[in-house]
Amino acid sequence: MSDEGRLIAGRYRLIERIGRGGMGTVWRAEDEALGREIALKRLHAQQHLSEDELATVHERTRREARSAARIAHPNVVVVHDVLDDEGLPCIVMEYVHGTTLGALLKGGGALPPGEAARVGLGMVAALRAAHAAGVLHRDVKPGNVLLGGNGRVVLTDFGIAMATGTSTLTKTGEIIGSIDYIAPERMRGHKPGPTADLWALGATLFQSVEGRPPFRRATAMETAYAIAVDPLAPMKQAGPLEPLIEMLLAKDPDERPSAEETERALRVVASEAPGATMGTATGGTTEVAWASAVPSRATATVAATGPTTSAGATLTDSGSGSVPPTPISGGGSGSAGDGTGRPRRKRRRLLWSAAAVTLAAAAVAGGLYAVTADDGGHGRKGSGTATAPTASEPSPVPAGFRLVREKTLGVTFPVPDGWKRDGRASAEQVTYTDPSGLVGLTIGTVNPAGANPESHFQNIEANTKLNYSTYRKLRMQRTTFQGKPAAVWEFTFQGQVRAFRAIDFGFGEEGGTEYDIYLSAPEAQWDTHRPVFDTVKAGFRVG
Known part of the structure; x- marks a missing residue:
């Protein structure tokens, strides 16, 4: 590579290209000022874009750095610096030794439910921290999940994240992100909330255990339609994760579990996995109680x-x-009642909290x-x-x-x-x-x-x-x-x-x-x- 060995900003030496996407290239590099290994993401030159479009792309990159930098959490990638190199924005981040969940699942690979739950715990912890900081990730997917050699799970690439109080940097009706992991409400052009990130988490968990995205079709157009209206296909390998994944992939965002509820459910599955050392949830009774509190998602489409x-x-x-x-x-807007006189969101929470309630509480609205x-x-x-x-x-x-x-x-x-x-x-x-x-x-x-x-x-x-x-x-x-x-x-x-x-x-x-x-x-x-x-x-x- 011609850029190998090049020095950027007088201190970051490019060593090895470790990733390349449509918008930029990620390099393993050395910070010569501090003598440490780092990852440097550099945008590509976009010759086909107008000046206004380039300005938007560059601002998105700077926003990525700002969004990630405002989240201090071990499951979120650490941003060290943001700079320009020959007019192109660059983000300097911590280098995580390991691979990505996307690489692990490439070619139809899958994880046991217990291991998928462990990875999911790291992801939901990162999302809780991001949402608490007022940041929506909006591009949660396996390729943006780093798996460190020490077992650490890190969420990265906040390139299209949206912070509270900022403009969207999109045209009216524009949908950006990876099609397989875009929540139904975003497909309909509605403003996303934290539950859109949780839907993407559900899609990632589905792929982790089943070896494919939940609504993948032959074309992007067909995939978008399937996300919007198709019922979820039966899972064959999800095991104890199946009830949680079904709820996370509910079409109505008000019917999805919260991040806290998701984390508790994942802990149960991870703790029951063979060889698990987590002790926060013990015994089969806890798992049965959790599963019975999750109503089956109505296949309303x-x-x-x-x-x-x-x-x-x-x-x-x-x-x-x-x-x-x-x-x-x-x-609809997702705020309508479910026939009981209570809003859908309230009813779902009642179902989740009533551990003794059976799956027959089918009150999840269609x-x-x-x-x-x-x-x-x-x-x-x-x-x-x-x-x-x-x-x-x-x-x-x-x-x-x-x-x-x-x-x-x-x-x-x-x-x-x-x-x-x-x-x-x-x-x-x-x-x-x-x-x-x-x-x-x-x-x-x-x-x-x-x-x-x-x-x-x-x-x-x-x-x-x-x-x-x-x-x-x-x-x-x-x-x-x-x-x-x-x-x-x-x-x-x-x-x-x-x-x-x-x-x-x-x-x-x-x-x-x-x-x-x-x-x-x-x-x-x-x-x-x-x-x-x-x-x-x-x-x-x-x-």
């Missing part, structure tokens, strides 16, 4: 790999069918995703009736359809004969698919509704356009339906094998419930399947 609608339905376009695609859902579809008509082939039916009229059921009643959603609508109800329905949505699995109808709700579903769709679309180049809007417009504000959104996107087209229609009054109808199908067969949407919409009844 439908599988998704294409764009996800406000209903959160999606489909895996693998060539055969599974469940049809939709754009990232907007959902996910926050609902579906939307189009308003029909507008001269399209096979459009439905011209007048919107009222809720009191009987729902028309034409030949080839059957009437279904979804009691949980409080709605009735026609469904084509032969279409099957997906078994992963939730309190917020249900999906029916055709025999091929490539055409899907999702009915869902958003509660409380906003002023008009169009703003809901626009929020979803903002992230979709930014992150997925194959998305193309055909139309989005306001209308009315059954005397209520409504909106239509129609678009296309590219699946793994073929192009899809979707129509999303939502209606509802502000403060009440928004009802959504969403249909997606291969674009080449759109004229064949579009009439299904019109029939469902014409026969849709609330109550």
Whole structure:
């Protein structure tokens, strides 16, 4: 390497390149003034960026140094200095002898649950210290976890951290970070809190025991949709860590355990591991009590790999069918009640604290995703009736359809004969698919509704356009339906094998419930399947 042996700032001698990413290179170096080994992170020259973009990148690097420097904790990397070298920012940090968790897990490697819990304890300790200092990490992942040769676990790379009272240094709707570890609320464009870091911790623990990220799909677009709406796949190797990981990966941030609760749970698992020396939690009784206090996370969302609608339905376009695609859902705010009159956050804490309560306390509220579809008509082939039916009229059921009643959603609508109800329905949505699995109808709700579903769709679309180049809007417009504000959104996107087209229609009054109808199908067969949407919409009844 041409830079090996070079002296930076008159005191830091570059010895060996130990890491390289998209934004910078990390070197093992020697601080000649103090005679100690250090790690030096130097940004790359970014010729393709404008001056404003470069200024933002450089400020992020300086912020990384400031964010890490304000956290004094043995599980957080120590920052010694920040400087410029030939106009490029550099961070001087302590050098940790060892490897990264990412390197250890490379190629599908995995850890025993007890060892994963030990690593998790170091991570959650670092996060507790960061959050106490007012710093969100926002890029927790295996590659940013250093494993020292002496057993020390160190969280590093605060490059996109956000400190309380600072600007975000991002454009509106921009999502930065490693896609596999970005929490669902960040996918929806909501402001993240400490629980977003805990979701990333859960994703890291999942990969540590299962050998893969929890929602990894073939493309970044599909991974983002899966994080937003897919239920968590069953774990095969998590053992006693499974209940905690399920809770950490809850779609609703209010349903996740706190950092303190997570640390207690990890201590139980680590102390019960073979050869463990930790004595803070002893005996099988403690472990059983902890596990029984963690309710199973409701699988409230439908599988998704294409764009996800406000209903959160999606489909895996693998060539055969599974469940049809939709754009990232907007959902609710996470503060709504759970049917008991208590806010969700309070209810979750009650469940966690009641060690004698069994898993049947299934009060964990469902996910926050609902579906939307189009308003029909507008001269399209096979459009439905011209007048919107009222809720009191009987729902028309034409030949080839059957009437279904979804009691949980409080709605009735026609469904084509032969279409099957997906078994992963939730309190917020249900999906029916055709025999091929490539055409899907999702009915869902958003509660409380906003002023008009169009703003809901626009929020979803903002992230979709930014992150997925194959998305193309055909139309989005306001209308009315059954005397209520409504909106239509129609678009296309590219699946793994073929192009899809979707129509999303939502209606509802502000403060009440928004009802959504969403249909997606291969674009080449759109004229064949579009009439299904019109029939469902014409026969849709609330109550």
